[in-house]
Amino acid sequence: MTLHLEHLGVAYGGRRALDAIDLTVPTGSTLAVLGASGSGKSTLLRAIAGLEPATGRVRWERTDLTGVPTHRRGIGMVFQDHALLPHLDVLGNVRFGLEGRGTDRAAATERAGALLARVGLVGYEHRAVTSLSGGEAQRVALARALAPDPRVLLLDEPYGALDRERRDRLMLDVRSVLRAAGVTVVHVTHDHDEALALGDAVAILHDGRLEQVGPPEAVWHHPASARVARFLGATNELDGEATPDGAVTTALGRFPIAGVPPGPVRVLWRPEALRVDPAGTLRGRVRDSTFRRTHHLVTVETTAGRFEAVAGTGGRDGESIGLTLDVAGLLVFGR
Amino acid sequence: MRITRGLALGAAAAFLVLFLVWPVATILGRGLWSDGRPDLAAIGDTLGRPGIPRIIAFTFVQAAVSTVVTVALGLPGAYVLSRYRFRGRALLAAALTVPFVLPTVVVGTAFLALLGPGGPLAALGLVGTLPAILLAHACLNYAVVVRTVGSRWAHLDHHAADAARTLGASRWRTWWRVTLPALRPALVASTMIVFLFSFTSFGVILILGGPRTATIETEIHRVTVQSLDLRTAAVLSIIQMVAVGGAVLAGAALARDAGPAPRWRPRDLDALAVTGSRRFVLAGVLALTAALVGAPLVVLVQRSFATGSGPGLAWYRALGSIGGTGLAETPARALANSLTFAVVATVIAVAVGGAIASGVVARGRPNRTARLLDRAAVLPLGISAVTIGFGYLITLDAPPLALRSSWWIIPIAQALVAIPFVVRTTVPMLRSVDPRLRDAVATLGAPPSRVWRAVDLPALRSALATAAAFAFAISLGEFGATVFIVRPETTTLPVAIFRMLGRPGAANRGTAWAAAAVLMVVTTLAMLAVDRTTTRVRRTR
Numbered sequence: 078m079t080l081h082l083e084h085l086g087v088a089y090g091g092r093r094a095l096d097a098i099d100l101t102v103p104t105g106s107t108l109a110v111l112g113a114s115g116s117g118k119s120t121l122l123r124a125i126a127g128l129e130p131a132t133g134r135v136r137w138e139r140t141d142l143t144g145v146p147t148h149r150r151g152i153g154m155v156f157q158d159h160a161l162l163p164h165l166d167v168l169g170n171v172r173f174g175l176e177g178r179g180t181d182r183a184a185a186t187e188r189a190g191a192l193l194a195r196v197g198l199v200g201y202e203h204r205a206v207t208s209l210s211g212g213e214a215q216r217v218a219l220a221r222a223l224a225p226d227p228r229v230l231l232l233d234e235p236y237g238a239l240d241r242e243r244r245d246r247l248m249l250d251v252r253s254v255l256r257a258a259g260v261t262v263v264h265v266t267h268d269h270d271e272a273l274a275l276g277d278a279v280a281i282l283h284d285g286r287l288e289q290v291g292p293p294e295a296v297w298h299h300p301a302s303a304r305v306a307r308f309l310g311a312t313n314e315l316d317g318e319a320t321p322d323g324a325v326t327t328a329l330g331r332f333p334i335a336g337v338p339p340g341p342v343r344v345l346w347r348p349e350a351l352r353v354d355p356a357g358t359l360r361g362r363v364r365d366s367t368f369r370r371t372h373h374l375v376t377v378e379t380t381a382g383r384f385e386a387v388a389g390t391g392g393r394d395g396e397s398i399g400l401t402l403d404v405a406g407l408l409v410f411g412r
Numbered sequence: 413m414r415i416t417r418g419l420a421l422g423a424a425a426a427f428l429v430l431f432l433v434w435p436v437a438t439i440l441g442r443g444l445w446s447d448g449r450p451d452l453a454a455i456g457d458t459l460g461r462p463g464i465p466r467i468i469a470f471t472f473v474q475a476a477v478s479t480v481v482t483v484a485l486g487l488p489g490a491y492v493l494s495r496y497r498f499r500g501r502a503l504l505a506a507a508l509t510v511p512f513v514l515p516t517v518v519v520g521t522a523f524l525a526l527l528g529p530g531g532p533l534a535a536l537g538l539v540g541t542l543p544a545i546l547l548a549h550a551c552l553n554y555a556v557v558v559r560t561v562g563s564r565w566a567h568l569d570h571h572a573a574d575a576a577r578t579l580g581a582s583r584w585r586t587w588w589r590v591t592l593p594a595l596r597p598a599l600v601a602s603t604m605i606v607f608l609f610s611f612t613s614f615g616v617i618l619i620l621g622g623p624r625t626a627t628i629e630t631e632i633h634r635v636t637v638q639s640l641d642l643r644t645a646a647v648l649s650i651i652q653m654v655a656v657g658g659a660v661l662a663g664a665a666l667a668r669d670a671g672p673a674p675r676w677r678p679r680d681l682d683a684l685a686v687t688g689s690r691r692f693v694l695a696g697v698l699a700l701t702a703a704l705v706g707a708p709l710v711v712l713v714q715r716s717f718a719t720g721s722g723p724g725l726a727w728y729r730a731l732g733s734i735g736g737t738g739l740a741e742t743p744a745r746a747l748a749n750s751l752t753f754a755v756v757a758t759v760i761a762v763a764v765g766g767a768i769a770s771g772v773v774a775r776g777r778p779n780r781t782a783r784l785l786d787r788a789a790v791l792p793l794g795i796s797a798v799t800i801g802f803g804y805l806i807t808l809d810a811p812p813l814a815l816r817s818s819w820w821i822i823p824i825a826q827a828l829v830a831i832p833f834v835v836r837t838t839v840p841m842l843r844s845v846d847p848r849l850r851d852a853v854a855t856l857g858a859p860p861s862r863v864w865r866a867v868d869l870p871a872l873r874s875a876l877a878t879a880a881a882f883a884f885a886i887s888l889g890e891f892g893a894t895v896f897i898v899r900p901e902t903t904t905l906p907v908a909i910f911r912m913l914g915r916p917g918a919a920n921r922g923t924a925w926a927a928a929a930v931l932m933v934v935t936t937l938a939m940l941a942v943d944r945t946t947t948r949v950r951r952t953r
Contacts, residue, residue: 123851126851126854126855127854128851128854128855146854146859147851147854147855148854148855148856148857148858148859148860148863149857151857152855153855153856154851154852154855156848156851156852158848160846160848160849160851160852161852162849162852162853162866162867164870173853173856173858173866174856174857174858177856177857177858177859177862178857221856222855222856224856225856225857231855
């Protein structure tokens with residue numbers, strides 16, 4: 078069983094908020110959709126849920142869901158700001174999706190209780206939803222969305238409003254709850270750590286278009302475009318020229334890189350690929366230095382421009398240093 | 413759902429056309445047409461009459477001064493109530509709101525009891541003069557300023573003021589450059605409302621004023637009732653509408669460039685403990701509230717029990733008989749009339765106002781019709797109760813709608829006065845429904861009918877309960893429109909009180925005190941009852 082999106086598109090007025098998206102999400106897996114704000118992530122979820130009039134098709138294996146209204150799609154959603162019903166208590170919210178389907182009240186209450194236990198909220202049944210913290214509200218929203226046993230669960234920036242520590246804890250909790258439920262998940266976020274950690278596959282959305290989709294490692298190590306590379310942390314870039322003998326020449330030197338068609342190229346790399354190294358052949362001067370838990374992030378001035386590099390120790394401003402560029406970390410794209 | 417809403421909106425529009433647009437059009441016709449042709453002679457005639465320019469000028473002056481006095485008195489209250497943390501804050505808020513929901517006739521009568529012959533402040537000789545009217549207006553509208561400005565003040569981001577202080581601004585400069593601009597929209601709104609209420613004030617001026625305090629409203633009443641000069645009354649109504657329309661437009665223009673709303677914060681986040689000099693500020697506000705709101709009402713109750721031979725219930729017993737009141741029915745009977753009419757008027761006002769409100773906030777973009785209706789429903793605010801009453805008098809008197817002889821005309825007029833308040837209280841509450849809640853509920857498998865029941869109905873229910881309370885209080889105390897259209901056997905209690913005050917004799921006065929006290933208690937109880945039900949509904953749901 079697989080969720081298929083075929084040429085899914087949404088237009089607001091004349092503007093394409095979502096442009097012909099093709100994606101498949103195998104059952105029980107998690108697709109993390111990564112994009113900056115305004116990239117069309119939320120619109121994608123709303124189109125899948127049937128909350129936004131869309132072109133193209135949404136299929137669940139052989140069942141076409143395209144014309145099916147939201148409430149009959151069997152697709153659940155956890156909203157960014159939780160969207161809990163303020164006049165119902167925690168139990169009432171979690172039970173809401175069961176009551177409309179003829180589940181008897183006692184059974185619904187029991188299932189709601191079980192779900193609350195699973196998200197770690199035992200004893201919260203009769204709390205007012207307005208009295209919950211952000212993390213608690215998020216857990217209630219998750220339990221509520223899982224209660225009607227949806228085939229697909231959509232998560233819209235579920236951890237956006239939480240502080241880092243809480244977010245990391247909740248992320249792991251939620252993943253285990255979702256795995257136990259065996260539900261298929263589409264998870265939207267602007268945070269690449271979150272997307273890479275939680276997705277079985279990661280899709281990158283830019284301006285309503287799908288830029289790349291693949292396993293997290295593949296997307297991280299082999300971005301499909303300079304834009305994706307930038308979005309995934311490649312803060313350094315430089316123009317170069319690929320030569321027919323399998324090398325790329327840049328202002329920083331000549332690097333052996335096979336398989337690049339000859340011609341002008343753009344070379345990008347993450348700070349990790351440029352290390353401060355006394356034995357390094359490249360020279361530069363320290364302009365700024367920041368401690369980053371496992372390393373120092375150093376801004377260096379070279380003859381080819383300013384770059385971000387990593388160092389084991391911090392540098393003094395203006396200090397002259399050596400640098401080594403790791404060829405394996407270079408991401409090369411035709412211009 | 414859409415069809416139902418369309419039908420309801422259509423019915424509401426028909427109601428407004430029949431009972432608002434038509435009477436107003438008739439007034440315009442009377443004043444601006446003669447022999448089927450436009451004729452501005454009547455306007456010239458009226459303006460040329462001795463006394464009329466003075467009356468128009470006085471109407472503006474008393475409204476402007478009333479507004480300044482009310483806002484000046486209300487600001488300290490708004491500050492204390494929104495920023496201080498002290499025991500009894502809720503009680504103070506409730507107490508100063510009482511006069512706002514009380515009938516104007518009751519407040520006017522209470523000030524008469526305080527300032528008039530036999531009252532504790534009779535020596536000041538204020539009855540019949542501007543200061544008495546100013547005090548009554550300030551008492552009535554104190555809550556408008558305190559509540560409107562206070563609720564914004566409570567939710568202001570006080571860090572902006574703190575930031576200004578750290579940037580070297582003095583307390584005064586911080587208030588002037590940071591706090592006041594942030595409060596401006598609420599200040600503009602409450603100033604406009606107080607000005608409108610004071611400009612169209614009728615009952616208070618009729619009871620507390622004298623020959624030198626005639627306003628456009630009282631003059632419309634006088635020429636209609638005393639000299640049956642309907643043409644002059646029509647012209648005065650037109651002048652009144654133009655003036656109020658201008659004031660509303662000016663207010664709207666001021667409100668438009670009020671700037672962006674400041675960041676919203678939950679109240680109480682940084683409420684101030686009452687220590688040091690704040691004790692004096694709090695004491696001052698409590699004393700002011702006691703003097704402005706407490707004194708007249710307490711004196712009214714006290715005098716209602718003060719018979720010639722010491723404290724007793726004589727005046728209350730007199731409510732059951734006609735005696736020398738000159739009324740066709742007993743005051744008790746008038747109270748029964750009032751209650752019946754208020755119930756009918758509330759049903760009408762809530763139905764029509766609710767239909768308009770849900771049309772205005774209907775899903776999707778607000779369409780033109782909905783916006784137009786929204787405006788039309790607020791028009792009676794500017795058209796004034798007296799104009800409505802006068803319009804009914806000259807419109808619904810003849811076929812096709814000869815409602816003058818039917819009691820229905822009274823609750824209809826009262827409903828029309830209440831509708832703007834119903835729309836104004838309902839629309840924001842309906843708007844506050846987060847549209848994403850509807851989406852969330854749909855993803856849980858709820859079909860549209862259940863979405864409406866789960867998301868919209870709860871908001872609508874508490875909104876309409878609040879609106880109903882206001883509509884009931886307004887209808888129960890309605891005087892300006894009602895006084896034109898009651899017949900002897902359909903007299904309401906506010907009209908009966910006014911008539912008794914106009915007749916000589918201690919017995920009539922005493923009975924009027926008792927009747928006003930009863931009306932005060934009934935109105936307060938009605939508001940409390942509805943308030944209790946809505947809070948309970950909110951809590952259990």
